[in-house]
Amino acid sequence: MAEINCEGRSTREINSEIRRVIAAGDADIVLKNPLARHNLGVAILDPVRIRIEGSVGYYCAGLIDGPRFEIMESAGWGLAESMMGGEVVVHGSAGNGAAAAIRGGTVVIHGDAAARLGVSMKGGTVLVAGSCGYMAGFMGQKGTMIVCGDAGDAFADSMYETVCFVGGNVAGLGTDAVVESPGKDDIAFLDSTLAQYLPGSQKRGNDFKKIVAGRKLWNFDKREWKVWQEAL
Amino acid sequence: MLVVYCEYPKTMCGIVGFLAKRSDQQAAVGCTILGMLKALGCRGPDSAGVALFGSPDDGRYIVRVKLGDSGEFDNKVRLLAGAVDATGVQDFSTTASYVRFTVAGATDLQRLTRSIESLDRDFEVVSIGHKLEIVKQTGSPENLENTYHVSRLKGTHGVGHTRLSTESRVDLSHSQPFWSHGYPDLAIVHNGHITNYHQLRRRYEQRAVHFYTENDSEVVAIYLAEQLKTGAGLEEALQRMLRDLDGSYSCLVATERQLGFVKDTFALKPLVMTETDDFVAVATEEIAIRSAIPGTYSVREAQVREVRVWQR
Numbered sequence: 001m002a003e004i005n006c007e008g009r010s011t012r013e014i015n016s017e018i019r020r021v022i023a024a025g026d027a028d029i030v031l032k033n034p035l036a037r038h039n040l041g042v043a044i045l046d047p048v049r050i051r052i053e054g055s056v057g058y059y060c061a062g063l064i065d066g067p068r069f070e071i072m073e074s075a076g077w078g079l080a081e082s083m084m085g086g087e088v089v090v091h092g093s094a095g096n097g098a099a100a101a102i103r104g105g106t107v108v109i110h111g112d113a114a115a116r117l118g119v120s121m122k123g124g125t126v127l128v129a130g131s132c133g134y135m136a137g138f139m140g141q142k143g144t145m146i147v148c149g150d151a152g153d154a155f156a157d158s159m160y161e162t163v164c165f166v167g168g169n170v171a172g173l174g175t176d177a178v179v180e181s182p183g184k185d186d187i188a189f190l191d192s193t194l195a196q197y198l199p200g201s202q203k204r205g206n207d208f209k210k211i212v213a214g215r216k217l218w219n220f221d222k223r224e225w226k227v228w229q230e231a232l
Numbered sequence: 233m234l235v236v237y238c239e240y241p242k243t244m245c246g247i248v249g250f251l252a253k254r255s256d257q258q259a260a261v262g263c264t265i266l267g268m269l270k271a272l273g274c275r276g277p278d279s280a281g282v283a284l285f286g287s288p289d290d291g292r293y294i295v296r297v298k299l300g301d302s303g304e305f306d307n308k309v310r311l312l313a314g315a316v317d318a319t320g321v322q323d324f325s326t327t328a329s330y331v332r333f334t335v336a337g338a339t340d341l342q343r344l345t346r347s348i349e350s351l352d353r354d355f356e357v358v359s360i361g362h363k364l365e366i367v368k369q370t371g372s373p374e375n376l377e378n379t380y381h382v383s384r385l386k387g388t389h390g391v392g393h394t395r396l397s398t399e400s401r402v403d404l405s406h407s408q409p410f411w412s413h414g415y416p417d418l419a420i421v422h423n424g425h426i427t428n429y430h431q432l433r434r435r436y437e438q439r440a441v442h443f444y445t446e447n448d449s450e451v452v453a454i455y456l457a458e459q460l461k462t463g464a465g466l467e468e469a470l471q472r473m474l475r476d477l478d479g480s481y482s483c484l485v486a487t488e489r490q491l492g493f494v495k496d497t498f499a500l501k502p503l504v505m506t507e508t509d510d511f512v513a514v515a516t517e518e519i520a521i522r523s524a525i526p527g528t529y530s531v532r533e534a535q536v537r538e539v540r541v542w543q544r
Contacts, residue, residue: 057518
């Protein structure tokens with residue numbers, strides 16, 4: 001296991017050291033004293049495990065494909081942004097725009113997520129043990145979002161094919177978001193995902209409501225101008 | 233010694249707030265807030281400032297007057313000293329661009345302010361309060377410390393600001409925190425844009441409210457002072473602000489006994505917070521809190537439209 005002490009080093013030096021350690025063949029890396037700094041562990045494309053012992057700032061684990069990040073405290077804006085694959089687990093809370101535009105992989109947030117969770121996600125899974133803030137799921141194109149607690153206002157606004165599950169209350173649905181009852185497959189998926197990532201959770205698959213796009217905004221029809229008037 | 237790396241591009245103003253829950257008036261609030269500001273210095277290198285609350289309340293008002301932005305102030309100090317000599321002034325002192333003195337609690341603050349500011353076009357009463365003291369200047373938090381030794385100031389709570397100017401001048405008056413002129417012990421710091429600033433300013437100016445700057449943050453202080461004057465509590469005033477002030481903003485507000493924040497209706501500006509049994513800390517970025525306050529605690533981002541107020 002390689003240990004990298006962030007103290008006294010610039011972010012560029014830390015990220016270069018991570019790459020050097022990976023190139024040398026070490027697959028387990030621990031970052032100490034991260035001090036909530038921005039841009040740590042960006043664009044790592046190898047199946048390594050990186051544990052960050054503390055909080056991280058903006059854009060941690062962005063653009064990654066393959067590694068598993070474990071952040072022991074909280075994360076700032078843009079966590080795992082545009083991730084292609086891998087896992088990012090945050091033991092604290094996450095700031096705005098967590099898991100935005102991810103294309104694959106899994107993001108797990110043990111605390112709460114702030115505004116714009118998983119906006120424009122194009123694949124992958126986002127799992128929040130706590131609650132999420134304003135406008136989560138906006139324009140989600142694919143993938144799955146699971147929020148065990150409450151969801152904020154404008155939830156799942158203007159989505160394409162992202163599927164959302166909420167275990168608590170939704171403060172307000174976004175435009176074209178509709179609530180469905182989860183099917184058998186949905187409940188089985190939720191149970192297995194919770195068992196894998198949040199084994200201590202009291203939630204069960206049938207506790208969740210399912211929220212998907214109503215598909216009324218997918219195609220423009222001038223005869224439905226009232227729908228668009230409300231949406232815009 | 234903790235080294236903070238400002239290696240990121242200039243982004244936008246940084247704001248910080250700290251409230252010691254248990255400590256008496258000798259808590260090292262100046263040191264904590266300065267440490268938080270240093271970590272955010274790269275967000276806004278144009279100016280830095282703090283508003284600290286903590287001087288023992290002996291019923292007198294502390295007055296801080298800006299003499300000018302630069303140059304030799306000896307003549308201005310003599311002018312000011314002579315003018316206020318007959319008003320029962322005590323503790324008159326000068327440091328760099330500021331004169332500081334105290335006046336009796338029964339003083340008419342509006343009249344005092346007018347009389348001071350009519351002496352010289354550069355004079356501005358930067359703060360008045362039983363406990364409030366605002367110190368700000370252009371340049372970095374390190375410059376602020378070198379000039380005013382902010383880290384030595386003790387107190388109970390306070391707010392701080394590092395500024396990246398986007399729309400108005402870079403000078404001491406346009407720096408933050410802002411005091412709402414005429415309303416004692418109220419200071420605000422703001423990161424963002426008040427998009428209906430010009431509309432609000434016009435309305436206030438029609439009612440003869442004087443604006444000292446072209447900084448949209450100034451209207452926040454004026455607005456909140458007006459709300460508090462009408463009898464609203466700070467939390468209610470901040471809720472009303474969400475209704476009346478448009479734009480993207482995170483604001484911190486401190487009064488004699490309170491620290492509060494408000495986050496805009498779209499959550500477009502960052503603000504994180506932590507609260508323990510001992511303290512409350514709020515900042516634009518978590519790095520500010522982690523850099524200045526050791527220990528184990530959790531930090532979270534404030535949610536959209538969130539308003540919080542802590543009382544001492």
